[in-house]
Amino acid sequence: xxxxxxxxxxxxxxxxxxxxxxxxxxxxxxxxxxxxxxxxxxxxxxxxxxxxxxxxxxxxxxxxxxxxxxxxxxxxxxxxxxxxxxxxxxxxxxxxxxxxxxxxxxxxxxxxxxxxxxxxxxxxxxxxxxxxxxxxxxxxxxxxxxxxxxxxxxxxxxxxxxxxxxxxxxxxxxxxxxxxxxxxxxxxxxxxxxxxxxxxxxxxxxxxxxxxxxxxxxxxxxxxxxxxxxxxxxxxxxxxxxxxxxxxxxxxxxxxxxxxxxxxxxxxxxxxxxxxxxxxxxxxxxxxxxxxxxxxxxxxxxxxxxxxxxxxxxxxxxxxxxxxxxxxxxxxxxxxxxxxxxxxxxxxxxxxxxxxxxxxxxxxxxx
Amino acid sequence: xxxxxxxxxxxxxxxxxxxxxxxxxxxxxxxxxxxxxxxxxxxxxxxxxxxxxxxxxxxxxxxxxxxxxxxxxxxxxxxxxxxxxxxxxxxxxxxxxxxxxxxxxxxxxxxxxxxxxxxxxxxxxxxxxxxxxxxxxxxxxxxxxxxxxxxxxxxxxxxxxxxxxxxxxxxxxxxxxxxxxxxxxxxxxxxxxxxxxxxxxxxxxxxxxxxxxxxxxxxxxxxxxxxxxxxxxxxxxxxxxxxxxxxxxxxxxxxxxxxxxxxxxxxxxxxxxxxxxxxxxxxxxxxxxxxxxxxxxxxxxxxxxxxxxxxxxxxxxxxxxxxxxxxxxxxxxxxxxxxxxxxxxxxxxxxxxxxxxxxxxxxxxxxxxxxxxxxxxxxxxxxxxxxxxx
Numbered sequence: 011x012x013x014x015x016x017x018x019x020x021x022x023x024x025x026x027x028x029x030x031x032x033x034x035x036x037x038x039x040x041x042x043x044x045x046x047x048x049x050x051x052x053x054x055x056x057x058x059x060x061x062x063x064x065x066x067x068x069x070x071x072x073x074x075x076x077x078x079x080x081x082x083x084x085x086x087x088x089x090x091x092x093x094x095x096x097x098x099x100x101x102x103x104x105x106x107x108x109x110x111x112x113x114x115x116x117x118x119x120x121x122x123x124x125x126x127x128x129x130x131x132x133x134x135x136x137x138x139x140x141x142x143x144x145x146x147x148x149x150x151x152x153x154x155x156x157x158x159x160x161x162x163x164x165x166x167x168x169x170x171x172x173x174x175x176x177x178x179x180x181x182x183x184x185x186x187x188x189x190x191x192x193x194x195x196x197x198x199x200x201x202x203x204x205x206x207x208x209x210x211x212x213x214x215x216x217x218x219x220x221x222x223x224x225x226x227x228x229x230x231x232x233x234x235x236x237x238x239x240x241x242x243x244x245x246x247x248x249x250x251x252x253x254x255x256x257x258x259x260x261x262x263x264x265x266x267x268x269x270x271x272x273x274x275x276x277x278x279x280x281x282x283x284x285x286x287x288x289x290x291x292x293x294x295x296x297x298x299x300x301x302x303x304x305x306x307x308x309x310x311x312x313x314x315x316x317x318x319x320x321x322x323x324x325x326x327x328x329x330x331x332x333x334x335x336x337x338x339x340x341x342x343x344x345x346x347x348x349x350x351x352x353x354x355x356x357x358x359x360x361x362x363x364x365x366x367x368x369x370x371x372x373x374x375x376x377x
Numbered sequence: 378x379x380x381x382x383x384x385x386x387x388x389x390x391x392x393x394x395x396x397x398x399x400x401x402x403x404x405x406x407x408x409x410x411x412x413x414x415x416x417x418x419x420x421x422x423x424x425x426x427x428x429x430x431x432x433x434x435x436x437x438x439x440x441x442x443x444x445x446x447x448x449x450x451x452x453x454x455x456x457x458x459x460x461x462x463x464x465x466x467x468x469x470x471x472x473x474x475x476x477x478x479x480x481x482x483x484x485x486x487x488x489x490x491x492x493x494x495x496x497x498x499x500x501x502x503x504x505x506x507x508x509x510x511x512x513x514x515x516x517x518x519x520x521x522x523x524x525x526x527x528x529x530x531x532x533x534x535x536x537x538x539x540x541x542x543x544x545x546x547x548x549x550x551x552x553x554x555x556x557x558x559x560x561x562x563x564x565x566x567x568x569x570x571x572x573x574x575x576x577x578x579x580x581x582x583x584x585x586x587x588x589x590x591x592x593x594x595x596x597x598x599x600x601x602x603x604x605x606x607x608x609x610x611x612x613x614x615x616x617x618x619x620x621x622x623x624x625x626x627x628x629x630x631x632x633x634x635x636x637x638x639x640x641x642x643x644x645x646x647x648x649x650x651x652x653x654x655x656x657x658x659x660x661x662x663x664x665x666x667x668x669x670x671x672x673x674x675x676x677x678x679x680x681x682x683x684x685x686x687x688x689x690x691x692x693x694x695x696x697x698x699x700x701x702x703x704x705x706x707x708x709x710x711x712x713x714x715x716x717x718x719x720x721x722x723x724x725x726x727x728x729x730x731x732x733x734x735x736x737x738x739x740x741x742x743x744x745x746x747x748x749x750x751x752x753x754x755x756x757x758x759x760x761x762x763x764x765x766x767x
Contacts, residue, residue, distance in 0.1 A: 257764045274757075277766040281759035285695035288382065289671035296387040296674045311667035366663045371650050 021078045022069035027061065028089045036061060037090045037341055042208050058168075062093065066125025074099045074106075076236060076298035080243040084291065087247020087320075088254070090341075090348060092209050094128040094165040096244065100237040101129035101173040104188050104229050114190075114222065128168065129190070131237070132160035132214060133175040141234055141357060142365065144186045147176030147216075155197070155218045156189055162355070166200045166212035169193060174216070175230060186230045190222040207351035231306065234356075238309035241356050243294050245316035248352065249287045252323040252345040253280055256330050259342075276330050283323050290315045310357070310366035317353035317362075324349035382692070382763075385681035387674065389456070396453075397460045400439060404468040409433070413469050417732040418723055424593055425471045426550030431505030434461070441479045441503040444487060448495060449503025455684040459632045459677070466636030469734075473593055474547045476633060478502045482509035482555045484627045485572070489612040489620060494574060498553065510551035512542040512575065512598055513621070519544070520754045522557060522621065523566035527600070529558040529573065535606035536560065538575065541599050548584050548596045551577055556600075557617050570617035573609045575600065590740045626688040628749045631676035631696035637745070638700065639669050641738045642707050644731055645714040661710055665703065672700040691763040698755035701745040708742045711735045 028036070039058055040050045065071055070082055079099055086095065102122050106115040121127045135145035135158065147158040156174060166172060174189045191198065197219035203211040257280055260271035270276060290312055297308040324346030328335035335342035357365070389397070403409065409430055416425050434440040435449065443458040444450025451457065462480070465472050483502050486494050501507040518524040527540025538558055548554060554575050561569035577584070581603040587595040612620045642665055648654065649662040675696040682688050712719045715735055723733035746752045760766040 253764070257766055260766060271766040274760075274767065277760035277764070278753075278756045280764055280766065281756040282698070284763060285699045285759060286671075288692065288695050289668075289675040289699050292384060292387070292678045293671040293674040295384050296677070299386065299388045308670070311663070311670060314664070315667050315671055360660075363660045363663045366667070367650075367659050370663065370666065 022065075022072070022082070024065070024068055024070055024082055024085050027064050027068060028085045028091065033089045034341075037344065040092065040210065041344075044208070045204055047202070058093070061091070062128070063125050065093075065095065066123065069123075070095075071098070071125055072123045074103050074236075076239060077295075079240055080294055080298045083240040083243040084247035084250070087244035087249075088251040090248065090251060090344060092165075092348075094130055094169050096237065096240050097131040097164055097169075097173075098122055098127075098129045099240065100131050100233050101171070101190075103233045103236060104173060104175075105190070127170040128165070129171045129173050130163050130166050130169045131175065132163040132166070132172045133186075134162050135159055135176075137162055140361065142231065143182050144175045144177060144230070146180065147174055147178065147187070147189070149178050149187070149189070149221075150218070153218075154221055156191065156216050156221055157218055159213065159215045161213045162203065163200075163212045163214050164355075165210045166193065166214045167202065168210065171222070172198070172214060174221075188230070191216060191219050192222070195220055205351055207348045209348065209351065211351070235306045235309040238313045238356050239294060239297060239305065241352070242290065242309070242312040242316040245313070245320040245349070245352055246287055246291045246294065248320045248345060248349055249283065249316070249323040250291075252320075252327040252342070252349075253284050253287070255341055255345065256280060256327045259331055270330070279326055280330075283319065283326060286315070286319050287323070290319060304369065307366055307369040310362045310369065313356060314359055314362040314366065317359060320349040321346075321353045382689075384678060385685055385687075387677055387681055393456050393460065396442075396457055397464065400461055400464045401468075403433075403437075403439075404464050404470065409468070409470070414732070416471060417469065417737075421592075421724065422594075426474060426547065427505065427508060428471065428474075430470050431475065433505075434465075435503055435505035438503070440475065440505050441483060441499075444483070444499060444503055448487070448499035449501075455680050459630065459680045462632050463636045466633050467640055469640060471593075472633055472637075474508050474550065476628070477511055477547055477551075478507070478509045480627055481511055481624070482553070485555055485611055485620070485624055486574075488624065491608070493608065494611070498574070501552075507553075508547055508551040510545055510548045510554040510577070512545055512548070512554045512556035512600075514542060514544045516541060516543050520751050523570075523618065525557055525559060525570065527556070527558040529560045529571060529605060532604065535604060535609075536573075538573065538600050538603045538605055541597065543587065543597050544595045545598060546593055546595060548577060548598055549586070549594075553577060554598070555611060557621065560614055567618040569615055570621075571614050572611040572617045572620060573605050574611055575603060575605065575609070579603050591744060592737060592740070622690065623688075625750065626679070626683065626690055626693040629693040629697040629755075630679045630683070631672060631693075631700040632680065634697070634700045634704075634745050635669060635673050635676050637741070638704050638707050639673070641711055641734065642666065642669060644734050645711045648714045649710075658710075658714055665707055665710055668703050669700075669707075672696065672703060675699060691759055694750070694755040694758040695763070697749060698752050698759065701752065704742040704745045708735075708739050711738065 039054050102119060105118050133141055133144040139145050147156055149156050160174060172191045172193055174191055175186050177184045178187050197217045199215045201213045205211050260276060261269055263270040293312050297303040327342035328346050331340055331342040334340050412430050431440055438451040439461050442451040442453045442461060443455050446452045483499060486498060502509055513522055515525050529536035529538045554577055556573050556575045557570055558573060559569050560571040563569055581601045583599045585597045587597050589595050649658050679693050679696050718729055719735040721728045721733055722736045
């Protein structure tokens with residue numbers, strides 16, 4: 011890794027990367043058949059790498075600032091671009107806190123910015139775990155090696171490191187530890203989940219795996235809240251993408267002698283989704299811009315709304331495309347399948363409601 | 378590249394925060410809270426018009442803070458105006474006359490009125506000494522104003538105005554009203570509509586009450602041959618349709634709608650969030666609270682867009698639809714949280730300490746989805762302009 015001091019630069023503009031020509035390609039990257047254990051095609055691997063290097067070249071990996079990364083996440087959602095981008099940012103935040111005086115964070119930041127390394131977050135032993143209180147992970151006191159299992163880890167097979175977050179004691183309120191584990195070692199085994207999104211979710215097992223320096227992190231709660239804000243923005247992007255796709259189809263599809271778009275029932279349903287999406291989108295941008303926002307509460311509430319919205323927009327996209335919406339060539343089903351996973355990836359509605367309620371009853375201002 | 382609606386800066390400046398704190402402190406001072414209590418417990422039919430709170434706000438330049446100082450404002454931005462509106466509604470001060478006088482008629486005059494019209498009407502409106510109302514809706518046209526039939530027939534160097542306007546409010550207290558009338562007829566219904574300032578204390582104007590379920594009555598205003606001149610025209614002759622559509626953004630910021638609904642929800646928050654509260658009720662509170670926060674963010678975006686000179690009717694329609702859509706759910710929630718005591722009016726001796734707030738809210742809530750353009754009209758605007766459907 012090379013240590014460089016990044017100069018202040020203007021926010022990265024990704025509009026050239028996520029444009030109308032490239033989105034159809036990006037959208038289908040890494041698609042697999044149901045139950046398939048085959049790796050993705052060489053061409054897809056190369057395209058994924060090229061997109062990642064473009065992100066680095068455009069400067070998208072330089073900053074974890076919410077204002078910028080929330081906008082990026084929305085663009086990626088709109089394109090249904092799946093990547094280790096969001097997790098890598100979260101890991102970068104976890105390892106760049108002031109309580110880590112070592113050189114690790116500087117080196118990591120530089121390597122991430124250059125597009126040289128990618129990181130996946132691994133905080134769940136079970137899919138039902140409460141992300142605020144990551145499951146225990148066993149760390150050998152003498153060697154620092156770790157043993158344990160993590161599930162629903164995105165892009166575990168593609169990344170350079172997995173950032174394992176876990177408690178080292180049985181006390182559920184204990185401050186979690188974050189350990190950076192190189193994936194490419196015999197002590198790490200991975201298995202891809204076969205899920206409805208047919209994306210890149212893995213179970214990963216550590217058996218006395220070597221780690222980079224570990225230590226307690228007080229930053230997990232804040233990193234989780236920021237990760238949820240970005241993820242909510244990704245979901246708003248998914249919603250907007252599904253609406254765009256469906257509106258486009260409705261303008262061209264003729265039914266009963268006129269374009270589907272001219273019927274009030276479907277047009278109004280899309281207008282409702284678009285309005286809800288703009289509300290959540292604006293809420294996220296405001297949270298990113300306003301330092302006084304209660305980030306943890308906004309993160310729970312925005313993700314709750316965005317998750318519902320992405321799911322509804324995906325389902326509506328399928329509905330308004332008719333049976334064609336269920337078929338593989340149609341992206342409507344892709345929006346739907348991915349929303350099913352992404353809507354609850356960082357917490358189900360029940361989790362988020364309960365967590366928001368705790369924050370509200372502990373003095374969250376109402377307006 | 379897909380269409381992406383750009384967002385303005387949504388942060389409140391330190392000066393705006395300080396202004397809000399000052400306004401809020403005043404609205405929570407004893408004279409104001411006592412005045413609100415008197416209004417809320419007034420006998421049925423005793424409707425608030427020119428209330429003393431408006432005069433107190435006007436003395437400070439706060440009733441229309443975005444207006445130039447020479448017209449009684451503070452020469453500040455739309456954000457300050459929205460802060461006042463928001464705080465007024467959160468404090469339970471009736472805001473209908475304020476919205477009509479300042480946000481609609483006043484803003485029309487400020488935008489397209491003549492200097493003479495501004496100098497004559499803006500200062501007393503900003504001081505809270507006069508009320509201006511709106512005469513748009515007619516018996517045969519509400520949402521579709523292009524079908525209006527009130528006529529301004531040529532008469533020498535001016536016009537004679539005749540027609541019937543309905544569902545208008547505060548006209549019984551108002552000095553003047555902004556009236557949409559047809560100055561010519563042609564094949565295109567949007568053409569030939571002109572806006573006039575009509576003196577309501579004129580022979581030929583009859584105002585009749587039309588009782589409704591809310592605390593504020595509707596009026597039917599029958600105008601029979603009222604003489605108007607060039608000096609009464611607002612904007613250009615025949616340009617009314619364009620002006621109405623442009624200026625409706627000011628009425629649809631969502632700031633007032635949100636704050637009213639927020640006040641209802643917050644009134645039952647202690648019941649919903651107490652330690653032994655029903656978990657289902659608490660979960661529903663979180664949902665509604667989240668939606669109102671998102672709606673408020675969108676409302677402030679509309680304000681920021683207006684302040685930047687880039688108002689977008691589609692965003693305004695979105696916030697108007699989104700925020701007012703929460704009213705039904707919030708009301709249902711309030712009734713579940715409070716139970717039967719929630720249906721007691723302010724006039725029942727056993728009404729809750731908030732003076733029948735929920736009962737009054739149940740009667741007021743339907744107006745939010747109807748006034749300033751119905752929910753269906755908002756969806757039509759969004760679908761046709763933002764999504765290019767219909």
